[in-house]
Amino acid sequence: MTPTPPGFRPTHVVPPRGLPAWEAPDPARPTMPLDPLLPVQLVERRGDWGYIRCANGWGAWVDGRRLVAVPQDPPAAGSPDGTADPRPLLARAEQALGDYRAAVEALAAAGLDGEAFRTRTEGLRIGIVIDGESMWLYDPREGRWVYGDGRLVNTFATDRAVTGTEDTGHAPTRLVAPEGER
Known part of the structure; x- marks a missing residue:
């Protein structure tokens, strides 16, 4: 497991349908696509x-116009704006992981074929x-x-339309002129 790079703080999420990625800002050098709603x-x-840059340190180039800015920075630890106890979400994530692990075990033991595996894992x-104390957890x-500090969770980003908000452009990005404009 690659450690989270120091200072990793999601500024955007990948759009709900995923996003192609490239090794360099060049369409001829594709790499692995990004999963939907990845921070x-x-x-x-x-x-x-x-x-x-992803939480595991992996980086890639993407069509920056398609990234979804998070609606706000994560709240400070102990913020009174927390909306829920994280334990039920963690329990559902643990159950989904257990269900997936059981399906993988059945597939490896030849108890499932590829189609049965797809059916059993559909929707997971x-x-x-x-x-550390910070957690970002997807609530399907x-x-x-959601972002949590161990006590409470707040919505961090959503794949549903949010009205009355705008892209604040708060992402700490370094603007660089395209090659031909330097």
Whole structure:
């Protein structure tokens, strides 16, 4: 497991349908696509290109226009704005992971074929980033990422339309002129 880079603080999430990624700001150099609603940190912009870093330290170039800015920075630990106890969400994530693990075990033991495995795992979805006391957890029932400090969780980003908010552009990005404009 790669450790979370120091200072990782998601500024954006990948759009609900995922996002292609590239090794360099060049469409001829594709890499692994990013999962839907993955929290990322936008580090640099070059025109429409954005260089992102993930919680595990992996980085790639993406179409920066398609990233979804998080609605607010995570609240400080102990914030009175916390909306829920994190334990039920953690229990659901633990159950989904257990269900997936059981399906993998059955597949490995030849108790399932590929189609039965797909059927058994259909709809399972979890996402967790834990960095010390900070936690970002995907809540598939509500279609949102929540931020928690161990006591309470707040909505951090959502895949549902949010009205009355705007992209504040608060992401700590370094703007760099495209190659031809330097």
